[in-house]
Amino acid sequence: MVDLKIQLGGLQMKNPVGAASGTFGFGSEFEDFFDPGRLGAIFVKGITLKNREGNDYPRMAETASGMLNAVGLQNKGVDYFIETIFPAIKHYDTEIIPNVNGSTVDDYIEVTEKLNEVKGIHAIELNISCPNVKEGGMAFGVSCPSAVAVTEAVRKAWDKTLIVKLSPNVTDITEIARGVEGAGADAVSLVNTFLGMAIDARTRRPKLSTVTGGLSGPAIKPIALRMVWQVYHAVKIPVSGMGGIMNAEDAIEFMLAGATTVQIGTANFIDPQVSVKVIDGIKAYCREHGFDRVSDLVGAMEG
């Protein structure tokens, strides 16, 4: 028997595999393919204070081993989430973790205060790394003082596990990680998407309505892995790692580099059942390599 249970800050998860925000809807989209309750956590799609329509079409461009997106946090707002969506998904036997976004620090606080009142939500993921919005978003996550300020403010409004999602679009990700650790984060998640762009040479136009967008998928995996490893060594709080995970082996690499839990993003679009395959694959790996507890994998890279 392999013990898959794992602790992310104060949050107890039944296994280390989560679905990454913005790539798994609210979970119900995947019900035909598997029981979302099998996941360790569902990081539901980004939530803002008010309804947001997101960016204009086209919002997506395929790239070599990856994709660019510029969805821009389309969602119906936090009240709609609390009143309509959460009641419909809270029965899943997993942790539902809202991904909190804002244009201003006050926005973040207000969304957090509302979520803090909801029974059954044990953690939030503070997104200070969305590259696809004009105001706020990544702007908070690319400078240390603003990342610290928003984390401190949200910390005061949130009683349970606070995960801060970091942007890879920085010179030194460990500096930001240490900053938010000091500001009260219980865990960090990384990486969000890399700022990129694509041009259609035939039409000489940008492929995205916003020109730039966020790169995800296997193309970013080696950089994401490096950042997880660096942050693991820079902070004491646990890391939730992601970026290009396509299978169990990728996920195990992230754990060996220091990730306590992993998140699966873009791979959900390629194989809607990938998450359960990753859970089963991690279990099989532990059995084969003599790990009784999945937590023993964390940071177990040799040398």
Added chain:
Amino acid sequence: MKRVQDFKLKSYRRLNRENYILTLQGDYLEKDMHPGNFAEIQVPGLPEVFLRRPISILDFDPAKKTISFYIKAIGKGTRQLGRLAEGDTVNIVYPLGNSFSVPRKGKVLIVGGGSGIAPFVLLGRALQQQGVETTFLIGGRTRNDIFLTEEFSRYGTVLVTTEDGSRGEKGLVTGHSLFAGSMNFDRIYTCGPDPMMKAVARLAGQRGIDCEASLENLMACGIGACLCCVTPSPGGNRVVCTEGPVFNTKVLGW
């Protein structure tokens, strides 16, 4: 129910160099499929093609457990899908999206162009089963761009326009003499390039005829998870892969 499933490539029917019908066979076939539904096909053997490709369901046979697709090779994925070998494994997620509404009686017009003709075989058959009188109007650049008319002729009258006049009336579908006539249709269905669908929707609107269009937006997931495929509407962005691909054109504000 939506499924992700491996199929084996059973056969190709080559219509010409760039157009073909791909037939897949599985150990199981979902039967709950409707005109307008599509599949997300994983393109095998080409690492440059990362995402699945959305393709309408052309036809299916529950007895033989086969499903087929009409594909117009316009890029790397659709070309690669035409280069596989018999017996190769092809993974698809299906059936996806909503479907055309099928009335119980009356008279309808179907206007298609390009790869947008694919959903109209299933639609034509469903309409015929309901006793609906159907006219197909298919447009292309030349007669070499007109496909599936034999199939359509089993379910109704087929009219053709070509831009060079090599088959049917010369010009665009919206220039067909039909639109100058009485146009006593109860509904118009359309699928093809956006400008064509918008022009058809406008003509339908002017005559007070209900119009349903099936959109071919770029997609990543095909199941409503990524919100990459949206189309604007007066009521906000609509998710094409789940709220569509079929929309009443009034909903889109066309």
